[in-house]
Amino acid sequence: MHESCGVFGVYAPNEDVARLTFFALFALQHRGQESAGIATADGRRIQFSGDMGLVAQVFNEESLAHLTGHIAIGHTRYSTRGSSRKINVQPLIIGPGADSFAIAHNGNIVNAEHLHQELCEQGYTFHTSSDTEVVGNLILSSPEKSLVDKIRYAMHRLQGAYSLVILTKDKLLGVRDPWGVRPLCLGSIDSGWVLASESCALNHIGAEFIREVEPGEVVYIGEHGVESYREEALRRALCIFEYIYFARPDSVINGRLLYPARQAMGAQLAREHPVEADLVMGVPDSATAAGIGYAREANLPFCEGLLKNRYVGRTFIEPDQRIRDLGVKLKFNPLPQLLEGQRLVVVDDSIVRGTTTPKVVDLLRRAGVKEVHMRICAPPIRYPCFFGVDMATRRELIAAHKSVAEIRDFIGADSLGYLSIEGLIKAVDLPREIFCMACFTGDYPIPVQLEMDKLALEATIPAEEQAPRVGVKER
Numbered sequence: 486m487h488e489s490c491g492v493f494g495v496y497a498p499n500e501d502v503a504r505l506t507f508f509a510l511f512a513l514q515h516r517g518q519e520s521a522g523i524a525t526a527d528g529r530r531i532q533f534s535g536d537m538g539l540v541a542q543v544f545n546e547e548s549l550a551h552l553t554g555h556i557a558i559g560h561t562r563y564s565t566r567g568s569s570r571k572i573n574v575q576p577l578i579i580g581p582g583a584d585s586f587a588i589a590h591n592g593n594i595v596n597a598e599h600l601h602q603e604l605c606e607q608g609y610t611f612h613t614s615s616d617t618e619v620v621g622n623l624i625l626s627s628p629e630k631s632l633v634d635k636i637r638y639a640m641h642r643l644q645g646a647y648s649l650v651i652l653t654k655d656k657l658l659g660v661r662d663p664w665g666v667r668p669l670c671l672g673s674i675d676s677g678w679v680l681a682s683e684s685c686a687l688n689h690i691g692a693e694f695i696r697e698v699e700p701g702e703v704v705y706i707g708e709h710g711v712e713s714y715r716e717e718a719l720r721r722a723l724c725i726f727e728y729i730y731f732a733r734p735d736s737v738i739n740g741r742l743l744y745p746a747r748q749a750m751g752a753q754l755a756r757e758h759p760v761e762a763d764l765v766m767g768v769p770d771s772a773t774a775a776g777i778g779y780a781r782e783a784n785l786p787f788c789e790g791l792l793k794n795r796y797v798g799r800t801f802i803e804p805d806q807r808i809r810d811l812g813v814k815l816k817f818n819p820l821p822q823l824l825e826g827q828r829l830v831v832v833d834d835s836i837v838r839g840t841t842t843p844k845v846v847d848l849l850r851r852a853g854v855k856e857v858h859m860r861i862c863a864p865p866i867r868y869p870c871f872f873g874v875d876m877a878t879r880r881e882l883i884a885a886h887k888s889v890a891e892i893r894d895f896i897g898a899d900s901l902g903y904l905s906i907e908g909l910i911k912a913v914d915l916p917r918e919i920f921c922m923a924c925f926t927g928d929y930p931i932p933v934q935l936e937m938d939k940l941a942l943e944a945t946i947p948a949e950e951q952a953p954r955v956g957v958k959e960r
């Protein structure tokens with residue numbers, strides 16, 4: 486399962502804002518590894534540099550030196566809408582001349598196709614297949630005068646998840662959708678201000694966390710400091726997977742540091758699904774803390790049974806069948822000397838399609854593990870996500886059509902236990918009402934009927950007869 490993106494913004498006269506953005510994107514690399522981009526502004530013009538690949542591959546001294554100014558925004562991307570091509574690298578530059586702005590987006594717009602059609606009828610042209618351009622052109626199309634009012638106009642039309650950073654030639658803006666699906670926080674740095682998907686990006690560049698950007702809020706940053714504008718917040722719906730998997734364990738969201746929250750998930754799993762075992766491990770990196778929590782609660786030793794080969798970007802894997810066939814071996818390397826003959830509890834963050842877990846179980850068995858007991862930090866995923874998580878259609882979700890016992894047999898484990906919804910909420914220790922948990926319950930906080938109807942229709946049409954879906958990534 487993949488999340489869609491990381492965004493960052495900085496307004497700081499006298500700082501090398503491009504370099505600060507580069508290091509912040511480094512800290513947000515886990516949120517997207519397909520492409521990276523930075524736009525800067527110096528009061529007169531906007532400059533952009535970006536490409537496919539990891540942050541360290543895209544930028545070098547020369548490209549950073551060309552990105553001058555005192556304002557910058559940056560983006561790391563994993564595409565959930567719009568194909569993985571250079572044309573879709575963000576930030577996108579929207580609009581002509583003095584009114585142009587750069588925009589970077591984390592999330593997914595549910596009514597993007599409808600808005601796209603409407604904007605095309607009004608004469609707007611599109612150069613990418615990403616829904617971010619729909620957001621940008623919608624802002625541009627607003628009859629309002631000021632940029633803040635134009636954004637607020639767009640917010641009334643947009644359905645879906647969006648945490649945005651926007652840069653004009655002399656201002657920085659941050660926007661969070663009224664449901665607050667994706668995180669966005671505000672911080673300060675010596676002579677200025679920063680915005681980031683996660684607080685870990687602030688820590689790395691010496692910025693101080695101030696607060697979250699609230700659901701429905703627009704923050705407007707310029708020479709007079711930070712101004713805030715609020716749209717009415719709707720039903721709160723922060724994605725619970727930020728706590729389980731997406732965000733880095735050293736990030737703080739809603740005042741809760743993720744590392745202990747994940748440890749608590751593991752401890753709760755140990756209480757809900759105890760088993761006779763010798764060792765506990767977490768599938769790295771996202772389930773490491775939960776693995777430690779399980780081990781501590783169960784009074785069992787913790788081990789790092791799999792070593793992770795970090796940041797194997799999918800751009801470099803997907804085009805080559807032979808490389809793709811290597812599968813999890815590209816990602817994980819087991820330690821047979823530690824694992825041989827052991828009854829092992831393996832804690833993981835989720836099972837989506839059920840394609841990766843059997844390979845992990847197989848890898849561990851080949852390393853000599855005697856028993857594999859899978860423990861999952863999330864309840865079964867039975868419904869697709871429409872808010873920026875590249876999950877699957879309902880047909881592809883293994884828990885949508887198999888029981889827990891059937892999934893256990895399918896993945897080849899000796900036992901399987903999922904964390905309950907109540908146990909998950911207890912571990913996160915925040916009110917249940919602030920979360921989206923639609924992929925467990927089917928209770929979507931934002932209307933998704935059109936999208937669901939479309940998926941249901943497509944399920945009845947053979948793939949080869951389906952029309953290509955403009956602007957929507959082939960899954």
Ligand code: SF4
Binds near residue numbers: 724726871872922925
């Ligand atoms: S449906 Fe699931 S993955 Fe998607 S936003 Fe809601 S909780 Fe997150």
